[in-house]
Amino acid sequence: MDLQEILKQLGETFLDWNAMGEVIPKMFAVGLPNTLVLAVTSGIIGTLIGMVLALMGISRNPVARWIARIYTDVLRGLPAVLTILVIGLGFGPIIRQLTGSTSPYPLAVAALALMSGAYIGEIFRSGIQSVDKGQLEATRALGFGYGASMRLVVVPQGIRRVLPALVNQFIALIKDSSLVFVLGVLASEREVFQIGKDLAATSGNLSPYVAAGLFYLVMTIPLTHFVNWLDRRLRTGRPEKKEPDEAAAVVGKGAQA
Amino acid sequence: MSEFASGTLTAKNIHLSFGSNHVLRGIDLHVEKGTTASVIGPSGSGKSTLLRVMNRLIEPAKGDILLDGRSVLKDNPDELRRRIGMVFQQFNLFPHKTVADNVSLALRKLRGMSKEQARSEALAQLDLVGLKHKADARPANLSGGQQQRVAIARALAMKPEVMFFDEATSALDPELVKGVLALMTDLAQGGMTMVVVTHEMGFSRNVSDTVTFMDGGLVVESGSPEQLFTEPRTERLKGFLSDVL
Numbered sequence: 345m346d347l348q349e350i351l352k353q354l355g356e357t358f359l360d361w362n363a364m365g366e367v368i369p370k371m372f373a374v375g376l377p378n379t380l381v382l383a384v385t386s387g388i389i390g391t392l393i394g395m396v397l398a399l400m401g402i403s404r405n406p407v408a409r410w411i412a413r414i415y416t417d418v419l420r421g422l423p424a425v426l427t428i429l430v431i432g433l434g435f436g437p438i439i440r441q442l443t444g445s446t447s448p449y450p451l452a453v454a455a456l457a458l459m460s461g462a463y464i465g466e467i468f469r470s471g472i473q474s475v476d477k478g479q480l481e482a483t484r485a486l487g488f489g490y491g492a493s494m495r496l497v498v499v500p501q502g503i504r505r506v507l508p509a510l511v512n513q514f515i516a517l518i519k520d521s522s523l524v525f526v527l528g529v530l531a532s533e534r535e536v537f538q539i540g541k542d543l544a545a546t547s548g549n550l551s552p553y554v555a556a557g558l559f560y561l562v563m564t565i566p567l568t569h570f571v572n573w574l575d576r577r578l579r580t581g582r583p584e585k586k587e588p589d590e591a592a593a594v595v596g597k598g599a600q601a
Numbered sequence: 602m603s604e605f606a607s608g609t610l611t612a613k614n615i616h617l618s619f620g621s622n623h624v625l626r627g628i629d630l631h632v633e634k635g636t637t638a639s640v641i642g643p644s645g646s647g648k649s650t651l652l653r654v655m656n657r658l659i660e661p662a663k664g665d666i667l668l669d670g671r672s673v674l675k676d677n678p679d680e681l682r683r684r685i686g687m688v689f690q691q692f693n694l695f696p697h698k699t700v701a702d703n704v705s706l707a708l709r710k711l712r713g714m715s716k717e718q719a720r721s722e723a724l725a726q727l728d729l730v731g732l733k734h735k736a737d738a739r740p741a742n743l744s745g746g747q748q749q750r751v752a753i754a755r756a757l758a759m760k761p762e763v764m765f766f767d768e769a770t771s772a773l774d775p776e777l778v779k780g781v782l783a784l785m786t787d788l789a790q791g792g793m794t795m796v797v798v799t800h801e802m803g804f805s806r807n808v809s810d811t812v813t814f815m816d817g818g819l820v821v822e823s824g825s826p827e828q829l830f831t832e833p834r835t836e837r838l839k840g841f842l843s844d845v846l
Contacts, residue, residue, distance in 0.1 A: 448695035482752075484658060486707040486759065487683030495711065499699050 360551040366544045367552040371559055375536035379559075382521040382535060385457035387514050393457060394464025399494075401469045412465065419462035425523045431455040432527040445537065448527040456524075460517050467509045472502030508575040515564050515571075522560075607794040608669045608684070608762030609634040615664035617647075624650050625661070626818040632763070632811070634669075635792040638807040639826075642815035642844040643841060648798040651815070652765045653733050655796070656685040668762065683711060686756030690768040692748040694740040694755070700727065701736040704755045712759070724755040730784060746777030750784060757788075764788065802845055806830050814838050 372592050400412035419427065432451045440446055483493035522537035534542070540556030610632045617625040624647050632638040632652055640648045653659045654778045665672050673681050695703050704723035708714045710716040714722065727733045730750040732743075740748055749769060756764060766785060770778045782801060786808050789795055799805055805812055813823040814837075822829055822838050833839045 476691075476693075478689060478691050478693040479695065481658060482687075482689060482695075484679075485656060485682055485685075485687040485689075486755070487679050487711050489679050492710065496706065497695055501695075504697060575834070 357550050359553050360547075360549050363547050363549050363551040364555050367540060367555050371536050371539050371555060374532060374534060375539040375556075376559060378533055379518065379521055379537075379563075380536040382453060382456060382524060383518045384516065386453045386460060386521070387517050389453070389457035390464050390513075390517070391510070392458030393461025394454045394466075394468050397461060397465030398468035398472060399499075401465065402472055416462045416465055419459050420466070422459075424520050425461060425526060427459050428452060428455040428523050429526050431458070432524075447530060447533065449529055449533050452524040452527055452529065456521060457519070460513060461514050463516075464510065467506045467513060470505065471504075471506035471509075472499055474505065485566060505578060507578065508571045511567055511571045511574065515567050518563055518567075519560065523591065604791040605635075605788075605793045606760060606762060607635050607792055609667075610655065610685075610763050610794060610796065611665075611667040611670075612651070613665045613667070615651065615654055615666075616662045617650065617659065618662055624818050625654065628664070628818075628820055629817070630655075630796070630813060630820070630823075631796055632796055634794055636810040637789040637793075637795040637797060637808060638811045638813060639797045639799055639809035640815060641799065641802070641805055641841075642821075643844075646815040647818040648815055649767050652687070652767050652796060652798055656765060658682070658684050679744045683707075683759055684761055685763045685765060686759060686761035687765040688749070688752050688756055688767065688769045690771050692740070692745070692752045692772070694748055694752055696740050699737050699739060700732065700743070700751050703740065703751060704758050707755070707759055723754075723758060726758045727751070729757070730754045734835060744777060745773045746780045748775065749777075749781045753781075753784060755787075755793055763794045764806065766795065766799065768798055768800065770799070770801055800845065802830075802842075814841065816841070 384458060397412045397416060399409040401416075403409055405411075432448045433457060435451055435454075436446075436448055439451065472494075479501065480490075480493055480498055484490070485499045488496065521535055525538040525541060529538075533563040534560045536556045540552035544550055610630075612628060612630040615625050615628040616623075628651055629645070630638065630651070631639075640651065648657065654661045657666070657673075660678075661674075666674060667702055668681070668684065690839055694700075695706070698706065701720055701723045704726055705714075705716075705719035708719040708722055709716065712719075724733055727736055730752055732747055732754070733770050735743060735747065735751075740751065743751065753769075769785065770781050773781060773793050778801070782804050785795070785797065785804070789808050797804070797809065809826055811823060812826050812829045813828060814821050821835055822833065829838065832844070833842055
């Protein structure tokens with residue numbers, strides 16, 4: 345085989361325009377909405393779970409701390425695919441009996457949310473705990489109770505400084521949503537990866553995977569840059585707004601000198 | 602004559618331990634309404650801890666705290682702290698809020714004022730400390746001295762009966778100390794009851810009505826500034842003064 349043939353074969357495997365042309369509209373119409381729905385809903389629920397876990401983790405009640413600790417250790421310690429499979433298959437029959445629904449889609453959202461909640465909980469906890477002790481003390485000295493002090497002063501500051509980590513977690517969630525294919529959802533519920541996978545399986549060609557990859561990159565790369573921007577902004581602060589009288593004062597000094 | 606609704610604060614036989622560390626070993630402190638008591642002493646002598654016990658940020662193991670002659674240990678500690686303003690060495694302003702919101706937060710949430718009412722009250726307090734023009738700035742964009750004056754305005758906005766100052770000028774650059782001390786002097790002369798933990802011997806000597814020297818969790822000497830600074834009776838105070846003056 346000469347070089348030209350190798351290149352041609354690679355081109356046909358990865359960049360088969362016919363296969364791409366077939367899969368891309370479907371990814372836009374079905375895959376992308378499903379990926380976004382999976383990531384966004386489980387991200388929102390995961391954030392709520394994470395908030396509760398963080399508050400339990402810093403609670404003065406040892407039982408609450410323990411529960412949060414065990415939950416976090418277990419769900420962060422398991423492979424994502426295992427959690428999705430166990431929750432999706434394990435609770436499927438119960439949901440079917442209760443609601444008559446056979447779709448594993450809600451369970452996929454639940455599994456992703458429970459998993460990301462464990463990570464987000466740790467992110468929030470570390471943020472809240474990094475807030476200077478003087479903030480709580482000063483708030484309490486004004487006459488606020490412990491709960492109000494945490495809610496009004498400590499927690500908002502803690503969350504603000506972990507926003508970049510939170511966006512990173514959301515990026516991970518977009519990628520992890522691809523694992524939902526192990527539950528075998530309905531054709532209309534398939535996300536970007538599985539649509540690529542389906543076509544790749546029938547055509548014996550990897551181009552649909554490449555197309556799926558491009559979809560993920562279009563979602564994740566802007567978010568990565570958003571994280572970097574956010575991080576810089578939080579560290580250096582908003583560009584300071586000079587008050588007119590201060591600018592005038594500087595001009596005045598210059599004029600005098 | 603007083604600009605403030607000041608109260609009289611008394612601490613009686615205060616004891617506190619952290620584990621085996623006996624931090625306060627029976628402290629008595631009496632601050633008459635409208636007067637300023639300064640508390641001096643080496644680091645680790647328990648001065649700052651005493652302030653935190655007197656507003657019940659830390660509960661004493663033993664002893665009593667009286668405000669206007671009535672014990673406050675059975676009161677809700679959050680309500681007690683609304684009556685005692687506190688200013689910290691590190692300012693502890695809320696960095697995520699504007700200067701005006703720092704001052705108005707407690708007015709809105711604890712005094713139940715409307716947003717507009719709380720803001721106009723906050724602006725009035727900021728005017729008193731000469732920082733009304735910084736109302737919409739963030740604390741990070743202020744100098745240390747300005748931050749501490751905002752912290753004082755934040756405490757004063759609650760109309761406290763007593764003000765605590767915990768080494769309020771120790772974290773400031775030397776050229777900024779003067780402005781904060783001048784403000785504290787104004788408050789003292791305006792009739793605010795104040796307890797001032799400080800390393801500023803000039804302030805302690807010239808502004809306060811009584812001075813308390815603490816060492817090792819005990820009050821070693823107390824009396825008028827004149828007495829303590831010109832005729833210290835104990836070796837420990839003599840040694841301390843020769844170190845700091």
